[in-house]
Amino acid sequence: MSIVSAIVRILQQWDELKTHFEIARRDERCFTAQLLYEMFSDKKNYVFLIFLKHILGEVQSVNKKFESEVQDPTKLLNDLVSLVDSITAKIIIPGRKLKEGESLQNHLDPHPYLGYEFEKEMHQCKIPQEREIRERCIQFVVELAEQLRQRLPDNVKVLKKMSLLSVNECLNQIKPGILELAQMFVTNEEILTRIDFQWKKLHYMSWNQTSNTLDLWAEIASYRDASGENPFCDLSDLALTILSLPHSNADVERVFSHMNIVKSKLRNRLNLKSLNAILTIRYGLRRHGSSCHTYKLPQEVLKKIGTLRAYEATTQQPGSSKDEATLYSEEEIGDWELADLE
Structure with a gap:
């Protein structure tokens, strides 16, 4: 939509542009300048x-x-x-x-x-x-x-109910039901019932993050009661699922831009796992307001650096022991450089 700023500049310099193209058509006998002069006239x-x-x-x-x-x-x-x-x-x-x-x-x-x-x-x-x-x-x-x-979207009336997840709406004592929105993402009736109960008692709790919608639901998702369980787990899962949906292609284009920065011509042998890990680290640090220069690695991670244990697969095949965990290839290991965290 840079056309708006272009229109503003043209209107501000209308007379100057008209004079410029008039001189150009007269002195240089330029056909394009003639057309532009007629447009400005x-x-x-x-x-x-x-x-x-x-x-x-x-x-x-x-x-x-x-x-x-x-x-x-x-x-x-x-x-x-x-x-x-x-x-x-x-x-x-x-x-x-x-x-x-x-x-x-x-x-x-x-x-x-x-x-x-x-x-x-x-x-x-x-x-x-x-x-x-x-x-x-x-x-x-x-x-x-x-x-x-x-x-x-065709279901715009239902999607407008996303505003229920805002801080002002979800913590209000008198608020509409959330089932119509929940039914778009959840089909299990038992889970829907729990979501309904959790929604109705949400405002009884005292929450700290009441200035930002995303921060509030992150706090709700991490909340634990006396027994160590989250009484709002179903509701918070639903809310975070809805809030994580991309509302435009701006986020996707931003990821592709970061990917092109990471996987440059000099590092074109980066495999998908390494690239995904680097981007995950980038966004994770950014989300927590940190960077590769200020983030402190845990001691257990530092001890693994330089050893093959650092490249062991995090998942094991059913029936395999820890010692039988699959190792990455030498090519994949070569991709893991400290510079990748930047």
Whole structure:
């Protein structure tokens, strides 16, 4: 969505760009400069960019929330739904509510208000093609709204219940039930019953991490009662499963970027196990606010470094003894370098 910043820069330097291309077409006889000069001389393009600046600005704001690493996942879907509703409301008849899957074309406002700056510019310029410009803006919003609506999942009404997992909702004494959301991920009736009971008694406990949703559920998952058991294990497993779902492709792209940094051309022989271990360590240290320079390895790990015991498989085949544990190959052992932790 860098197009928004580009539009802002173009609008700020409109007259300068127009003059630049006028000189270029006159002195250099450049055909491209001639086309650009004609575009900058057309006031319709200027007004249309003013309209786009605010519409795409709203979209970019929500898009940045999905790309952020510190967002509250329980609010992302509601932000997307609110964006669709706000954009749709700009062009349909006021007070009209659309049914699911209903076309916008049948409910368009004949005289929609397209924003203060746009309306002011239209009034000052008095462009003869005002109707054409307005129709162009309306059709852009219609297409944008349709594209956003297509990206909403079919079960959006149920997924909106993810907000129940937020700090304010789950610790509230009066709160809706969680079964409708839980049934999307759990089919066992016994587990669903336990989740329901655990949900209803969650607010009776005193929790420390009440400022962040993820930190709260991490605390709930690690809680132990007097007998050493977690009375909220089923509920916390459900919550962490839902909260760990990727809400956009930003996280996936971020992992691929880190993978390309780790597995460079000079280290192209890294196998999958080593690569996965390095990335796991990277994200683990980052999650705990540490780094390879400040993290202190346990003594038992330090004693294994430089010995074959450090490369023994962590899992054993059924029926095999500890001494029969499979060892990694020499090639795999060579991949484990201290530099890999950086």
